[in-house]
Amino acid sequence: MQVEESHYTTGYDSPQRYLSYQHQIETVLALKPQNHMEIGIGIGLVPWVLRRHGVQVTQVDIDPALKPDFVSDIRSLPFPDHSFDTIAACEVSEHLPWDQFDEIIKELHRVSRSHVILSLPHPGTWIDIIVRYPGARVFLNRKPYSRISLTLPWKSTKINDREHYWEIGLRGVNLKAVRTKLLRYFHIEAESRPLLNRYHHFFHLRKRYTLEM
Numbered sequence: 001m002q003v004e005e006s007h008y009t010t011g012y013d014s015p016q017r018y019l020s021y022q023h024q025i026e027t028v029l030a031l032k033p034q035n036h037m038e039i040g041i042g043i044g045l046v047p048w049v050l051r052r053h054g055v056q057v058t059q060v061d062i063d064p065a066l067k068p069d070f071v072s073d074i075r076s077l078p079f080p081d082h083s084f085d086t087i088a089a090c091e092v093s094e095h096l097p098w099d100q101f102d103e104i105i106k107e108l109h110r111v112s113r114s115h116v117i118l119s120l121p122h123p124g125t126w127i128d129i130i131v132r133y134p135g136a137r138v139f140l141n142r143k144p145y146s147r148i149s150l151t152l153p154w155k156s157t158k159i160n161d162r163e164h165y166w167e168i169g170l171r172g173v174n175l176k177a178v179r180t181k182l183l184r185y186f187h188i189e190a191e192s193r194p195l196l197n198r199y200h201h202f203f204h205l206r207k208r209y210t211l212e213m
Contacts, residue, residue: 013043015196016194016196017197018045019194019195019196019197020090020119020194020197020200021045021046021049022194023192023195023200024046024088024090024117024202025046025049025050027117027202027204028046028050028088028117029050029053031085031086031114031115033055033084033085033086033114033115034055035055035057035084036050036055036056036057036084036087037057037058037059037060037079037083037086037087037088037111038050038058038059038088039060039061039074039087039088039089040060040061040074040089040090040091040092041059041060041061044059044066046088046090047059058070058084060072060074060077062074074092074093074096074104074107074108075096075100075103076107077107077110079111080111081110081111082112082113083111083112083113084111084112085113085115086112086114086115086116086117087111087112087116087117088116088117088118089104089108089116089117089119090117090118090200090202091120091121091200094120095165097165097166098166098171098172101181102181102184105181105182105184105185105186106185108185109185109186109207112207113207114206114207115189115204115205115206115207116186116205116207117202117204118182118202119201119202119203120168120178120200120201120203121161121168121199121200121201122168122169122193122198122200122201123155123159123160123167123169123170124151124155124156124169124198124199125151125155125156126149126150126151126152126198127149127150127152128148128150128195128196128198129149129150130146130196131146131148149198151198156169156170157170158170159171178203182203182205184208184211185207185208185211186205186206186207187207188203188204188205189204189205189206190203190204191204
C-alpha cells in the first residue's frame with residue numbers, strides 16, 4: 001500500500017517518533033556499516049543523520065513524491081545479492097498484507113550482506129519510568145538515564161492507523177509467528193523497543209547464510 005503524502009504532514013511526527021529515529025540511528029551506527037539501505041524514508045531524517053556520520057546511504061521508497069534514490073517495491077529491490085552492509089525497514093512491512101511478509105523478509109535477506117534492522121508496530125499499554133543521572137555520561141561513561149518498563153495486561157483490540165494491514169497481536173498476527181518467519185532467514189540478535197515508544201518493536205537481525213527450509 002502506497003502511503004498518501006499527507007500521512008507525513010498531518011501529525012505524523014511526535015516526540016515518541018523522534019525517539020524511534022534516535023534508536024534506529026544508534027542501532028545502525030553501532031554496526032559501523034560502510035553502506036546502508038533505508039527502505040521507507042518518511043521525512044528523510046534518518047538518512048540525513050547517517051550521512052553526516054560518514055555512512056553511504058541509499059534511500060528506497062515506493063513513492064516518487066518523496067524523491068528517494070530508487071523508486072521500488074520492498075518485495076522486488078533493484079540490487080544484486082549481498083549489496084548492503086546494513087538495511088533498515090522500519091514501520092514498512094505492515095503496509096502490505098501479512099501473507100506477503102515472508103516475501104519481504106526473503107528479499108531483505110537476498111540483498112543484505114550482514115544485518116537488517118526491522119521495526120514493526122506492536123500496540124499495547126505500558127508504563128515507562130525514567131530515572132536521570134546528571135553527569136553520568138561524563139563521569140561514568142554511561143547513558144544519563146535508566147528505564148523501568150511495565151507492560152499492563154490490557155491490549156488494543158483494533159488497528160488505529162488506516163494505512164496498516166496488520167500489527168503484532170492484531171488480525172491474527174502474533175509475536176511468535178513474526179519470530180518464526182524471521183528465523184528462517186536471519187538470526188535474531190536482539191529485540192528492543194525505544195524509550196517512551198514501545199509501540200515500535202525493533203528486531204536486530206543477522207543474515208543466515210545456510211537456510212533451514
